[in-house]
Amino acid sequence: MPEHSARIGGITPSGKDGWEVHFTAMTRKQAGEDIMMLSVGDHDFDTPKETVEACKAALDAGFHHYTQLPGLPALRVAMAKVSTRCTGVETSAAEVIATPGGQLALYAAVQGTLDPGDHAIVVAPYYATYPGTFRAAGAAFTIVEAKAENGFQPLAADIEAAMRDNTKAILINTPNNPTGAVYSRQTLEGIADICRRHDLWLISDEVYWSLPADGGHLSPRALPGMAERTLVVNSMSKSHGMTGWRIGWLTGPADMIVLLVNLNLVSTYGLNDFASRAAIEALENDWGVAEIAALYHRRREAFLDHVRGMNGIRVRGSEGGMYVMLDISAIEPDCEAFAWAFLEEEKVAVMPGSSFGEAARGHIRISLCQPEPVLAEAAERLKRFVLGHRRAVA
Numbered sequence: 001m002p003e004h005s006a007r008i009g010g011i012t013p014s015g016k017d018g019w020e021v022h023f024t025a026m027t028r029k030q031a032g033e034d035i036m037m038l039s040v041g042d043h044d045f046d047t048p049k050e051t052v053e054a055c056k057a058a059l060d061a062g063f064h065h066y067t068q069l070p071g072l073p074a075l076r077v078a079m080a081k082v083s084t085r086c087t088g089v090e091t092s093a094a095e096v097i098a099t100p101g102g103q104l105a106l107y108a109a110v111q112g113t114l115d116p117g118d119h120a121i122v123v124a125p126y127y128a129t130y131p132g133t134f135r136a137a138g139a140a141f142t143i144v145e146a147k148a149e150n151g152f153q154p155l156a157a158d159i160e161a162a163m164r165d166n167t168k169a170i171l172i173n174t175p176n177n178p179t180g181a182v183y184s185r186q187t188l189e190g191i192a193d194i195c196r197r198h199d200l201w202l203i204s205d206e207v208y209w210s211l212p213a214d215g216g217h218l219s220p221r222a223l224p225g226m227a228e229r230t231l232v233v234n235s236m237s238k239s240h241g242m243t244g245w246r247i248g249w250l251t252g253p254a255d256m257i258v259l260l261v262n263l264n265l266v267s268t269y270g271l272n273d274f275a276s277r278a279a280i281e282a283l284e285n286d287w288g289v290a291e292i293a294a295l296y297h298r299r300r301e302a303f304l305d306h307v308r309g310m311n312g313i314r315v316r317g318s319e320g321g322m323y324v325m326l327d328i329s330a331i332e333p334d335c336e337a338f339a340w341a342f343l344e345e346e347k348v349a350v351m352p353g354s355s356f357g358e359a360a361r362g363h364i365r366i367s368l369c370q371p372e373p374v375l376a377e378a379a380e381r382l383k384r385f386v387l388g389h390r391r392a393v394a
Contacts, residue, residue, distance in 0.1 A: 011132040019128060021339045025349030036378055038367045039349040041177065041322050047241050048288035055278035063273040069264045070257070071098025071249070072276050078283035079234075083251040086209045086234060087219035089227050094254040097261065098276070100268050102207045102235030102248040107133055108260050109231040109250055113169045113201040114139040120169045121162050123154045124357025125325075127177050127205065145359035148327060152181035152317045152359065156190030163198060170195060172220070173205040175212050178356045178365040179317030179325045180300075182212045192223045195230075202230045207248075210239040210293050212320030221251070228253050236279060238322065241288045247271070247279045296322055299368040299375060306379035312386055322368050325353065329362030331386055339364055345388070346381040 022039040029035040046052070070076060076093035083091040099105040106129070114120060116138030122130050124143045134141045142162040146154035159170065170191060174183035195202045202220055209217045221230040235248035250260065264270060282288070303324055307313055314327035332338040335352040342348050342364075351367075353360030368375065 007136065007138065011135050019351075019355060021336070021343060021352060022349060025343055029349075034347060035343070036348045036370070036374060036381070038370060038375075038378055039351045039365075040369070041238070041367050042243050042369055043238075043241050043292075044369050044371065045241065047245065048282070048291075050285065050287045051240065051242065051278050051282040054281040055274055058274035058277040063277055065273050067270040067273050067276055069270050070261045071096070071271060072273075072280065074280050075271075075276050075283075076249075078280050079249045080251075082283055083232065083234065083249075086206060086217070087232055087251065088222035089219070091251055092254070095251055095257055097250050097257050097264065098271050099248045099250060099264070100271060101246040102205070102233050102237060103129060103133075104268060105233040105235070105248045105250040106130075106203070106205060107136070108263050109201075109203045109233060109252075110134055110137045110139065110169075110171075111263055112256055112260050113203065113231070115168075117166070118169075119164045119167045120171060121159055121167060122171045123159070123173070125152065125176065125179050125353065125360040126171075126357050127173060128355055130171060143357055145357060146179075146181070147359055148316045148363065152176060152179040152325070153184060153187045154191070156187075156194060159191060160194055163194075167198065167200065169201040169203055171203040171205070175206075175208040175217065175320035176317065177208065177321055178323050178351065178353065178360060180319055180321045180323050181317035181325075182216060182319045183218070185218055188218060188220045189223060192220055192226050196225050200229065202226065203233065204230055205233040207233060207235040207238055208321040209234070210289055211296050211322065217320070231256070236282065239289055239292065240279075240282050241292055242279070242282070245275050245279070247275065296368055299372055300324060302372050303366065303368065303375045303379060306376060307382065310379075310383055310386065313382075316363060324366040324368065325360065325363050326366060327363050328386075331389055333362055335360075335362055335364055341389070342382070342385055346385050348378050348381050348385075 076096045079096045080091040080093045110133050114137050118139050120141045122141050124145050144158050144162050146152045231252040237243040312331040316325045318324045339352040351365040353363030
């Protein structure tokens with residue numbers, strides 16, 4: 001058998017990506033075991049019925065064919081309007097390319113800004129696919145840890161210290177997965193200053209833009225001198241309840257978007273027609289956006305009320321998005337061991353923080369993608385587990 005390419009073999013070089021707890025829990029749940037899944041960010045509710053009906057109507061109307069490579073013109077217009085709201089910068093359809101989900105938007109951004117051998121800076125804690133996306137581009141990267149004691153706000157000085165002569169891009173994520181941290185204006189201005197002085201691209205993953213607790217999302221694209229050097233990753237998965245539909249987009253300078261159409265030509269060859277038409281209506285009508293944001297706000301506050309004051313547990317970040325980050329290092333420094341034991345003893349699946357970078361080691365990530373009664377029960381099981389763990393080591 002011929003050998004595979006080094007490129008594909010190097011995307012996850014160790015063969016271990018930190019998601020083993022989740023995959024084990026899911027396998028056991030699918031086999032019939034009663035396991036509480038708080039490990040993944042997939043909504044526990046269906047896509048809004050209006051979007052589903054719009055998709056059915058598009059299917060019935062015969063929209064079964066190829067679409068334009070950058071996305072249907074009306075889809076790009078609708079995405080540009082949402083980008084204007086998300087980033088605070090007036091956006092035209094020419095500054096948007098539609099992609100099959102936010103991950104493909106991220107992939108396009110990395111491919112568009114880095115050549116093999118170039119260097120990037122990735123702020124951690126990070127979404128699990130970030131390292132592999134850079135490896136797929138043949139790019140080197142340095143992880144800069146946003147520390148828990150700073151509320152997971154990255155420091156400009158730490159990013160500056162990681163600069164190299166061949167650094168071309170910085171990748172950030174706000175509101176952040178996994179921590180729920182929402183980057184402050186001060187944080188973003190510090191990062192923007194570095195990008196301007198060193199003539200860097202900033203890749204800003206903003207797929208959770210609609211979910212901060214106070215609606216206070218700030219996009220770095222809105223800061224002075226940043227619109228021409230910022231690529232914003234976005235998606236309908238979280239904001240519009242459409243995780244399985246695979247509708248995302250990238251916002252950036254129009255000349256970069258023109259070049260990225262060629263990437264669609266040799267990779268995705270455009271989006272699904274009928275799903276695109278449903279997405280247009282969902283974007284134009286904001287179907288589900290306010291309701292989803294309010295739902296996660298309620299869940300976040302309710303869960304945090306349950307865990308605040310719990311012996312040995314500290315809340316970190318957790319200002320927006322679909323997750324809560326808990327510091328459990330006083331109970332068990334090895335967060336992976338904590339997650340495995342919690343799964344075995346209490347049948348609750350959570351993500352060990354180390355899956356997302358060293359900064360989150362000693363933490364667990366709780367997904368809020370379950371109804372409030374389930375989250376309340378999970379909090380009770382966590383309390384019981386913590387008490388039992390403390391007795392066991394006493």
